[in-house]
Amino acid sequence: MPSQHAVVRLVSEPLVARPGCRLSGVKIGQDNTKVAIAAYADDVTVFLTSPVDSQKLHDILSTYEAASGAKVNRQKSKALALGHWDGSSLISNIPYSQTVKILGFKFTNKVNVAANMSWSIVLSRVRSASRETYYRDLNLAMRIKFVHVFLLARIWYVAQVFPPPADHIRQINTSIAWFIWRGDIFRVPLSTLQRGRSGGGWDLIHVWSKCRALFLIRLYVQSGFDDSFTASLLRKWDIQPGSANPTFYARIPAIMGYLRSFIADDAYIPMRGVTEGDKSYKKRLYPTLKQLSNNVAPPQEMRIVKKWPTINWKAVWRNLVETPSR
Numbered sequence: 343m344p345s346q347h348a349v350v351r352l353v354s355e356p357l358v359a360r361p362g363c364r365l366s367g368v369k370i371g372q373d374n375t376k377v378a379i380a381a382y383a384d385d386v387t388v389f390l391t392s393p394v395d396s397q398k399l400h401d402i403l404s405t406y407e408a409a410s411g412a413k414v415n416r417q418k419s420k421a422l423a424l425g426h427w428d429g430s431s432l433i434s435n436i437p438y439s440q441t442v443k444i445l446g447f448k449f450t451n452k453v454n455v456a457a458n459m460s461w462s463i464v465l466s467r468v469r470s471a472s473r474e475t476y477y478r479d480l481n482l483a484m485r486i487k488f489v490h491v492f493l494l495a496r497i498w499y500v501a502q503v504f505p506p507p508a509d510h511i512r513q514i515n516t517s518i519a520w521f522i523w524r525g526d527i528f529r530v531p532l533s534t535l536q537r538g539r540s541g542g543g544w545d546l547i548h549v550w551s552k553c554r555a556l557f558l559i560r561l562y563v564q565s566g567f568d569d570s571f572t573a574s575l576l577r578k579w580d581i582q583p584g585s586a587n588p589t590f591y592a593r594i595p596a597i598m599g600y601l602r603s604f605i606a607d608d609a610y611i612p613m614r615g616v617t618e619g620d621k622s623y624k625k626r627l628y629p630t631l632k633q634l635s636n637n638v639a640p641p642q643e644m645r646i647v648k649k650w651p652t653i654n655w656k657a658v659w660r661n662l663v664e665t666p667s668r
Contacts, residue, residue, distance in 0.1 A: 364398050366391045375569045387444055390433065400434040424451050447503060454599055457504035464497050465510055465517075471496065472521040485522045486535065486544050493518065494547060501553035502560040505603040511550045518549075534644060536632075542644060542659045551632040554607050558631075559624055561604050575601070583608055610634055 367378030368389045380387045390396055403414050420439040423429035429438045441450050441459065448459040471493055480488065497506075497514065506514075515532055523529040537543025564572035565583055576583070579594060579601065594601045611630060614623050647655055 365395050396433045461510040464500050467496050472517050501556045506553050548632045554631050555627040
């Protein structure tokens with residue numbers, strides 16, 4: 343008995359292959375590689391660049407329906423007009439929409455709007471998950487582990503595509519503090535929990551730095567493929583990852599905030615070592631960006647350290663970490 347995935351692939355393969363041959367598609371990269379269709383399981387996205395392509399797509403869908411007996415669900419399908427595309431004429435009776443959802447991301451005709459929409463969805467999920475687990479009997483260590491393993495796992499996927507808006511990061515941090523402390527009067531700031539174990543903290547993830555690190559890694563990987571859209575875009579704006587003389591920030595249009603974010607962070611990342619592997623280089627990005635964030639807004643010195651400044655607190659924290667617990 344074939345698996346469901348195999349059945350979907352067998353049925354959709356003729357539909358996916360034909361538009362790739364007949365449609366103009368989008369040209370990307372130095373060699374103008376054509377991309378006319380992108381498919382993942384039953385999620386199919388088609389790129390049209392001229393009115394002629396609209397008629398071609400209509401003919402392709404009609405032929406496929408007649409040959410296979412399957413029907414394209416036009417009520418669930420959406421069209422998104424970008425640039426100067428005329429949205430007054432329907433594409434194979436598929437209605438136009440202001441937004442489309444592709445592989446979990448909300449897309450519009452403006453990148454910054456799409457980023458805000460996608461992060462608003464993530465924020466809503468983080469808040470919902472924190473409310474569902476709020477009243478469980480968990481100690482501080484368990485709550486921090488829940489934040490790491492479950493709560494924040496919801497945002498890393500989006501962080502690799504859209505840099506998070508500052509307001510959404512603030513609201514995510516507020517949700518984390520609300521969940522960890524459960525309204526307690528005596529609490530410490532997140533900046534204290536984000537300290538390392540050797541510094542009296544709990545190694546709580548610094549959300550803003552982790553998001554920036556994931557985004558940088560994604561762009562580094564994509565820019566390594568000469569025929570990728572990312573590499574083509576970086577070349578257009580003369581952005582060279584790891585350059586000692588980065589592109590002037592203000593040259594990039596404000597609407598392309600993700601490129602501005604990339605330039606701002608990349609300028610402070612040390613060059614990759616000749617013998618440094620991928621894994622060690624990726625691991626280095628997060629602490630580097632976290633240190634940069636702390637330089638901009640240094641964490642407050644803990645009150646207990648202020649009260650007894652002569653005590654060797656590093657030794658105290660080390661003893662606390664190394665002391666076995668039952």
